[in-house]
Amino acid sequence: MQIPVKLAASWIDAGKSIGKSTCPMARPKISVAPMLAYTDSHCRYFLRLLTPGALLYSEMITAAAIVRGDAQRLLAFDPAEHPLALQLGGCDARELAQAARIGEQFGYDEINLNCGCPSDRVRSGRFGACLMSQPALVADCIQAMREAVDIPVTVKCRTGIDPMPADAADEYGFLTRFIHRVAQSGCDVFVVHARRAVLGGLSPKQNREIPPLQYDVVERLRADFPALTLILNGGVRTLQAVREHLRVFDGVMIGREAYQNPYLMAQLHQAVCDPQWTAPSREQVIEQFVPYVQARLKEGHRLSGMIRHIQGLYAGLPRARSWRRFLVEQAARPAADTDVLVDSLRIVRAAA
CATH class of the missing domain: 3.20.20.70 (Aldolase class I)
Incomplete structure (x- = not known):
């Protein structure tokens, strides 16, 4: 089979x-x-x-x-x-x-x-x-x-x-x-x-x-x-x-x-x-995750079930707690979509 x-x-x-x-x-x-x-x-x-x-x-x-x-x-x-x-x-x-x-x-x-x-x-x-x-x-x-x-x-x-x-x-x-x-x-x-x-x-x-x-x-x-x-x-x-x-x-x-x-x-x-490999920035990782999240949302998956896995991405960096809180709170909204991911970046950009 x-x-x-x-x-x-x-x-x-x-x-x-x-x-x-x-x-x-x-x-x-x-x-x-x-x-x-x-x-x-x-x-x-x-x-x-x-x-x-x-x-x-x-x-x-x-x-x-x-x-x-x-x-x-x-x-x-x-x-x-x-x-x-x-x-x-x-x-x-x-x-x-x-x-x-x-x-x-x-x-x-x-x-x-x-x-x-x-x-x-x-x-x-x-x-x-x-x-x-x-x-x-x-x-x-x-x-x-x-x-x-x-x-x-x-x-x-x-x-x-x-x-x-x-x-x-x-x-x-x-x-x-x-x-x-x-x-x-x-x-x-x-x-x-x-x-x-x-x-x-x-x-x-x-x-x-x-x-x-x-x-x-x-x-x-x-x-x-x-x-x-x-x-x-x-x-x-x-x-x-x-x-x-x-x-x-x-x-x-x-x-x-x-x-x-x-x-x-x-x-x-x-x-x-691979020492020659260039690691993506955390922001780039989030941006690359967006198309995947969009595709899965269309199939009925919940946003919260996906973004819960990314909450440690800024661990140890300034504004990490505020960034996580924003993700959790915004993802809980009934109409939440990938804009939550994009909008979250302004929080960590402000700390840069």
């Missing part, structure tokens, strides 16, 4: 100028983490205006939702979003393989299995971080997906889980057993969030903040598994930190900082990917 990506021509036209990656690496060294309720298609299009080369990820989507639900609604994206990975949640090898195949047909560049989400809802479905205690099952899922698609199949995990299974001798041994077994299935790319996942007692937000960062553990993995591609995730917020981590790891994944301070992505592309 061939599933087309049905996109309005105006979306494609709006994205032609930004859909070409200038990053010379076969696999981008910079990526943006899959973030539930954040990295939707609107967000990814906006981020692509800031970074021609970073690998972007979808929100986690369950394999069951894709196979049994409205795949077109869940998976459609703008061509400008490439390179783009689809993150899947699930633990049924056959269903994951079917969802991966559908994702490939939609045009995604990579399939990633979520073995790191600690939320109770995800855990009750037997996927996410709790899968780290079942490396053989994960290996079966990876093998099934690899046999179903021709694009890379990767894993995102934590450094461990708390509580650990009773048969785990020690935390690092638990982690290496997982990595080794899954790698045997043919997976050679692991994105490692450098924190253990506390299963129960902490919210997903707390699980991103309370468990201590364990960069040393991931560095130890780097030494013990030199043939694998290891991408570091967790707590990376500055250009300097990215540079330091890239001395050790094959790539760095940026999480909440890419959302709260998205202009960092432009700075990273210039510094890490």
